Amino acid sequence: MLYPSIFEGFGLPVAEAQASGCPVITSKAGALPETGADGAHYVEAQNPDEINQGIQKILQNKDYRNELIQKGRQNARRFAPENYAQQLMQFYKQLAHA
Numbered sequence: 001m002l003y004p005s006i007f008e009g010f011g012l013p014v015a016e017a018q019a020s021g022c023p024v025i026t027s028k029a030g031a032l033p034e035t036g037a038d039g040a041h042y043v044e045a046q047n048p049d050e051i052n053q054g055i056q057k058i059l060q061n062k063d064y065r066n067e068l069i070q071k072g073r074q075n076a077r078r079f080a081p082e083n084y085a086q087q088l089m090q091f092y093k094q095l096a097h098a
Helices: 012-019 032-039 048-060 062-079 081-096
Strands: 025-027 041-043
Touching: 012 032, 012 062, 025 032, 025 048, 032 041, 032 062, 041 048, 048 062, 062 081
Parallel strands: 025 041
Antiparallel strands: none
């Protein structure tokens, strides 16, 4: 998936693509690096040459592509409802004891 957003508050499409096993190319802007973690290829959104290089790398380098897919799936698990609920409960417990 190519998602060269200039401004992004969270980047749900990145997490969804990772969960579905799609390699992700996204921008270095906003929260996208935090959302995609090490399971995405990052580019400057307004640099067509850099975007093209990212596309070519994923298309031509099977090992890199598979690494992004594997790391992306692992990363997307952070956003699964059960994991999110557990993280939220831990946060509330910390607040209660503060």
